[in-house]
Amino acid sequence: MRFAICNEMFEGWAWERVCEYARGLGYEGLEVAPFTLADSAGQVSPQRRAELRRAAESRGIQVLGLHWLLVKPPGLYITHPDVAVRRRAADYFVQLVNLCADLGGKVMVIGSPKQRSLLPGVTRDAALGYALEVFRPSLDPAARRGVTLAFEPLAPAETDFVNRVADAIELVKRVDHPAFRINIDVKAMSSEPDPIPDVIRSAKGYVAHVQVNDPNLLGPGMGGVKYEPIIAALRGIGYDGWLSVEAFDFKPGAERIARESVEYLKQVTR
Numbered sequence: 001m002r003f004a005i006c007n008e009m010f011e012g013w014a015w016e017r018v019c020e021y022a023r024g025l026g027y028e029g030l031e032v033a034p035f036t037l038a039d040s041a042g043q044v045s046p047q048r049r050a051e052l053r054r055a056a057e058s059r060g061i062q063v064l065g066l067h068w069l070l071v072k073p074p075g076l077y078i079t080h081p082d083v084a085v086r087r088r089a090a091d092y093f094v095q096l097v098n099l100c101a102d103l104g105g106k107v108m109v110i111g112s113p114k115q116r117s118l119l120p121g122v123t124r125d126a127a128l129g130y131a132l133e134v135f136r137p138s139l140d141p142a143a144r145r146g147v148t149l150a151f152e153p154l155a156p157a158e159t160d161f162v163n164r165v166a167d168a169i170e171l172v173k174r175v176d177h178p179a180f181r182i183n184i185d186v187k188a189m190s191s192e193p194d195p196i197p198d199v200i201r202s203a204k205g206y207v208a209h210v211q212v213n214d215p216n217l218l219g220p221g222m223g224g225v226k227y228e229p230i231i232a233a234l235r236g237i238g239y240d241g242w243l244s245v246e247a248f249d250f251k252p253g254a255e256r257i258a259r260e261s262v263e264y265l266k267q268v269t270r
Contacts, residue, residue: 001234003265004029004064004244006211008036009254015052019059021255025262030061031109031211031244033068034099040073041095049102057104064242065107065147065209066100067183069093070115078116078134079127079161086134089115093138093149101145107209107242108142109183111152113159127161132175142179150183150208155191164192165203172206181208185246186225190215196225197233204237210244212265217249219257221264231268243269 005027010018022030037052038044044052056063070076076089093108100108118127135149142149153168162168168182184207189196200207214223220243221227245261 001231001240001243001269002028003262004031004242005258005261006031006033006067006244006246008033008068009247009250009257011250011254013254016055016059019056019061022258023060025259026266027258027262028060028062029064029242029244030056031064031242031246032066032103032105033071034066034096035068035072041092041099044099046102049099053102053104063103063105064244065105065109066096066103067109067111067211067246069096069108069110070112076115078110078112079118079122079130081119081122081126081130083133086130089134090137093134094141097138097142097145097147100147106146106148107183108147108149109152109209109211110149111154111183111185113154116161117159118161124161128171128174131161131171135175135180136177139175139177139179143177147179148208149180151180152183152185152188152211154185154188157191158188165189165199169203169206182206183209183211185211185213186220186227186230187213187215187217187248190225195229197229200230200233201237207237207239207241209242210234210239211246212243212261213246213248217247218252219245219247219261219264221268222252222257222260227264227268
């Protein structure tokens with residue numbers, strides 16, 4: 001497993017500085033929030049995409065993919081009952097696929113809780129159907145460009161649509177496309193009734209990406225979650241991809257979170 005970190009934590013840092021700092025700590029990947037690049041994927045020119053990729057790779061960093069996909073532009077929604085809103089979201093996912101691939105990325109994490117929660121009058125089954133409408137137009141383009149869409153189950157405190165890993169697997173089965181899998185996040189799995197290692201084992205064959213953190217909103221090893229059983233479970237299902245640090249509380253500072261997280265990951269993956 002390789003270590004990566006999400007870039008939005010480094011607010012105000014130049015792209016080159018983020019890459020250099022992360023690589024110096026031992027990270028090899030960068031998970032990018034598109035809103036840190038521009039207000040819309042289409043605003044990132046082909047030239048700028050090439051520059052960002054070249055700057056990262058020349059510093060030993062791979063842009064592994066994207067997350068926080070729908071923060072900007074406004075008005076995007078995955079489970080909206082208005083077909084025009086869903087079409088805009090579907091079109092935007094195709095744009096994101098191309099941005100991801102142009103940067104060298106292979107995975108798009110679909111979290112965006114505020115753009116997927118059930119609106120008044122929308123049932124769970126209807127929302128699943130709406131979500132399928134949004135995702136399907138981007139799946140063949142994603143497969144052609146080597147990108148996987150990874151849906152992320154999130155805790156009930158964040159959204160009421162797809163809370164458990166089992167729910168996400170159900171969605172994957174309904175989508176039924178090789179470019180659609182799941183992302184698992186330690187903070188989110190902490191809200192499930194079963195132990196995290198059991199949840200991981202239940203997801204064998206469906207996991208495209210793993211985000212690591214703690215329910216206290218900091219990085220791995222900075223809270224109460226012990227990672228040795230988690231790493232063992234990931235190895236048990238044959239996962240050998242990225243462990244991507246995603247913190248939400250930036251008060252300790254990006255440098256401390258990045259440093260302590262990767263030091264801990266190195267210890268528990270020996």
